[in-house]
Amino acid sequence: MHNLIPMRAYVDAGLHERELATLHSAWHYAALRRDLMANRDWVLVNLADREVVIQNFDGHLSAFTNTCPHRFNAIRSGDCGNGPLICPYHRWSFGHDGAPTGIPFRDSFRDLDCEKLKLDCWDVDTCGEFVFVRPHAENGVTLPTWLGALSPRLKTLSEAMDKEYGRFRLDVRANWKLVVQNTLEFDHVYSVHPETFGAVVARRPSLAEIDMPMPHVGYRANLSPPEPARAIHKRVAAVFERAVVGNSCEHEHLSLFPLTAIGIHRRESIAILRYVPTSPSHTIIDTRLFLPRIADITETESAMLAAYSEVMLGFARRLGEEDRDICESVQRGVANLTGHRGIFGHGERIVWAFQRAYCDYMKCHSQGRDL
Numbered sequence: 001m002h003n004l005i006p007m008r009a010y011v012d013a014g015l016h017e018r019e020l021a022t023l024h025s026a027w028h029y030a031a032l033r034r035d036l037m038a039n040r041d042w043v044l045v046n047l048a049d050r051e052v053v054i055q056n057f058d059g060h061l062s063a064f065t066n067t068c069p070h071r072f073n074a075i076r077s078g079d080c081g082n083g084p085l086i087c088p089y090h091r092w093s094f095g096h097d098g099a100p101t102g103i104p105f106r107d108s109f110r111d112l113d114c115e116k117l118k119l120d121c122w123d124v125d126t127c128g129e130f131v132f133v134r135p136h137a138e139n140g141v142t143l144p145t146w147l148g149a150l151s152p153r154l155k156t157l158s159e160a161m162d163k164e165y166g167r168f169r170l171d172v173r174a175n176w177k178l179v180v181q182n183t184l185e186f187d188h189v190y191s192v193h194p195e196t197f198g199a200v201v202a203r204r205p206s207l208a209e210i211d212m213p214m215p216h217v218g219y220r221a222n223l224s225p226p227e228p229a230r231a232i233h234k235r236v237a238a239v240f241e242r243a244v245v246g247n248s249c250e251h252e253h254l255s256l257f258p259l260t261a262i263g264i265h266r267r268e269s270i271a272i273l274r275y276v277p278t279s280p281s282h283t284i285i286d287t288r289l290f291l292p293r294i295a296d297i298t299e300t301e302s303a304m305l306a307a308y309s310e311v312m313l314g315f316a317r318r319l320g321e322e323d324r325d326i327c328e329s330v331q332r333g334v335a336n337l338t339g340h341r342g343i344f345g346h347g348e349r350i351v352w353a354f355q356r357a358y359c360d361y362m363k364c365h366s367q368g369r370d371l
Ligand code: FES
Pocket: 068, 069, 070, 071, 072, 073, 087, 088, 089, 090, 091, 092
């Protein structure tokens, strides 16, 4: 198995622009329903090549490009909030269909056609807790079709996700595809994470590919049983044994094409990662971490997990920083060469599967763009 993605796809600015224009039309995971529960709750996310605001209008979720149709101000700033959708520049307000509902000094505008002054609408659909958006398309593929067999898995996960115990963003000076590929194999664990992941994953796991509808890919890694050394860790492990999701001897990784990954580590933690490519050689990783729901949890156990999750958050951040450093190093290496084929071992076949899915997707959806 050799490299399928050309090296210039990691470094070339023109290619990067055309790549994002192609990825733009896919369904993108954007937020969780819990982020948008109340009327007027909103979140702002960066997706592929633009900012999208998602807002709850009396229980209905709408999504729009974050640009005012009046004179193009970015309407929302910040990550999230609650309030009516009003552009702060001249106070135009907007309804659930994106049409202006209030225009100060309305009389001063000639030929005001509110239909033509709608916000740029995106389609919104949900799968369990997961909120997805894509640019509005009359006859595009539906979310259930896009997710295929992943739908039931995401619904099960939605029911199993309890409190969010941490969130952090990492700036990585590497192409997003290198960042994704780094998550799809375990062979680097002992060289890149010798004191973190390598120390807790005692033997090299084998990976079983999860049967996912292309272009998504995923695997399960069989881990050695947890060996808690201290009494407190034994008590925590006993609580996690009652989690309603995961397997104490497994790490599951689902890569939702193109820019999302979900990791379920043993029965301990569920991570959702969103990749935001900002240039050919820069990616922001937005990581959110959740505790699994535990059957019949007591208040004492809950407090114990809250304290332990601080340790897990520190661990996840350190792991992320180690991966950031190696991805930045690979980016430097990639920038030095053109045309080399590379090679993948058996433990790296999911990386190859991602590359194949990426190439197929680009071929099918580039609509004449030279990629
Ligand atoms: S630019 Fe938004 S109201 Fe004027």
